[in-house]
Amino acid sequence: MAGSAPTRGKPMTEEDSELFRKELADVQPLAPGGRIPATERRPPTPGQLYRREAAQRGQAGDENRLPTVFVQPVHPEAILSFKRAGIQNGVFRRLQRGEYAIEAMLDLHGLTVEQARHEVYRFIGDCLRYDVRLALISHGKGRGNKDGRPLLKSFLARWLPMFPEVMAFHSAQRWHGGTGAVYLMLRKSAAQKEQTRRRLGLSSGKPEP
16 A cells, blocks of 8 residues: 555565655654653552552452551560550459450461451451450460561551450460460450349449349
8 A cells, every 4th residue: 555664574665665755754753851751660658558458358348457568566575555445454454464264265376467367357256256255365476487577466466456345455474475475355245244233233333222
């Protein structure tokens, strides 16, 4: 076809060359400074990663919103401690000293962060379902990690306050794993509260006549 580039594989005739030059006669080459520089790709910020992960979990219909993309590392021997308003100091001190009977235990040793995320979510759900008030979670100190960071311990310190049913937690005593484990106090269920009222002779928070 007249005016088109020559077909690949066939030698160009003088007529083809002349037509080709005419087609390109009004084409202007790009100036050296007219090129658009490539944009440098920067790694996403922790906040962007968190929002991206939360959006992906929402689209997937995952009720478990515990994050796994960013965490502030804690020291392997750090004491984890948390108490919500309303928990009496005496109750919290007994929890710190390991004086309450442990009703359920979860061991996270050897799990990945993603596996631990599922296990912690399931475990707390089971504790609430069966009216477990005191539990122990063993998370380790990260001695098996290449960088020596306690990854599971760091994530657990971030995850537990995200559960509104978690009223308090504290690193365990030595005989229960020390700073490689944590005591967990969960909110009383409605049935447990009613049992307490009956045991104390209370009705709707007031002494019965």
